Amino acid sequence: MNIKNKMVSRWSLALGYLGIVVVLVACATGGSTTGTPVTPIPTGTASLRLEGGAVEVQDENNDWVPVGGKTTFELVGELESTNPWMVTGNTFATRASTQIAEGLEVGDLVRVKGVILEDATWLANSVELAEEQIAPTIILIGTVNSVDPWVVNGITLDVTDDTTITGEIVPHMIVQVEILLLEDGTWEVLSITPLSDFTEIPGCATVAATILRVDGDEVQFTGWPPIRLDEDVEIENETGSEATLGANQRVLVVVCSTEAGQFMITEIIILKTNAGGTPANGEKVLVCHKPDKKGGHTLSIAAPAVPAHLAHGDKLGSCP
Known part of the structure; x- marks a missing residue:
């Protein structure tokens, strides 16, 4: 696969759900600087489309079902019901493509990953056993509007002396914000870390996904059908360096659509790398x-x- 270094999409972000790990990623807002136009590369996958900033897949009934979009979640908690599926008071919808571990029973500690649709439906892409209960954490990825006070994509953050701030962060940078949701519903900002300097790709959306498997030039994200990538699709880590795709990586996928509605992927950005620059593989x-x-x-x-x-x-x- 031909891999090049290139700047990628700038995102905007909005948050409306608490108590879960949430990554919200979207196209740039009007105030950003337009970057160098990028020629979209077709994936050859006719069963996918980009609609309203969400990736949709065509099911066996020829209906279009969202599988990836601006809001993704990861939640660990006790399984309260399987009909409907419910964890810590949150009800989840499932699809034929939802990967559900065998033998799950009410009372099991499970990890649920999926997307939150525009109609507020929580669609599970996978339900699996979890090893240990963890505190609810929110992950935000967005543009810094201000550092005094701290505002990321319109969300005011209560930054304290305990907050870890990496490097010198200035407005218009893209950052990842790690937030602990306390029992009383308030937020504790744990860290703010710059990702890189990304530029906008007009007419495209950036969606969060997790890689299920990679086989040569074919990749499958959780909840998506397999996609064969063109050799010109660029693959980078969050610092802009060349990288290699692998299972369990959390990534940002830059998705574009032609006027004819053709679905295309132009770039894949691997989030979270080890100190040596290699993918952390989750x-x-x-x-x-x-x-x-x-x-x-x-x-x-x-x-x-x-x-x-x-x-x-x-x-x-x-x-x-």
Whole structure:
């Protein structure tokens, strides 16, 4: 696959759901600077389309069903019901493509990943057993509007001395914000980290996805049908360096559509890399956040974020 270094899409973001891991990614708003136009590359996949900023797949009844879009979630909690599917009070819809682990029973600790549709339906792409309960965390990816006060895509953030801020961040940069949702519903901003300098691709959308498998030039995201990528589709990590796709990676997919409605992928950006610059492949580490304050909260964080958490007094491993 021919891989090149190139700047990618700038995103805007809006948040309306709490208590879950949420990544919200969309096209740029009107105030951003237009980047260099990019020629979309067809994927040759007729069963997918881009509609209203969401990726839709055509099912066996020829209906179009959203499988990826501006809002994705990952939730760990107790399975309360299987008809309908319910975890921690949230009801999920499923599709034929939803991957559900065999033998799940009410009371099991499960991890649910999926997308939140425009009509507020939570559509599960996968339901699997989870090893350990973790505190609810929100992940935001968006554009910095202001740093005094801190505002990311119109969302005001309560940044404290305990917040880890990586590097010098200025307005218009794209950042990832890690937020802990406390029991009383308030937010604790854990970290703000710049991703890179991305530019807008007019007429395209950027959606969050998780890679299920890779076989040569064919890739399948969770909940999506397999897609054969053209050799000119660019694959990068969040710093703009060349990268290789692998299973379990969390990625941003730049999706475009022609006037004729042809579905195309122009770029794939791999999020979260190890210190050596290689994809983290979903590697997570459990830490006890603020163990001296009411017993702390168990967080599941990316491996590269561990040093910053330890520097603020967090401890490796789950809380007692």
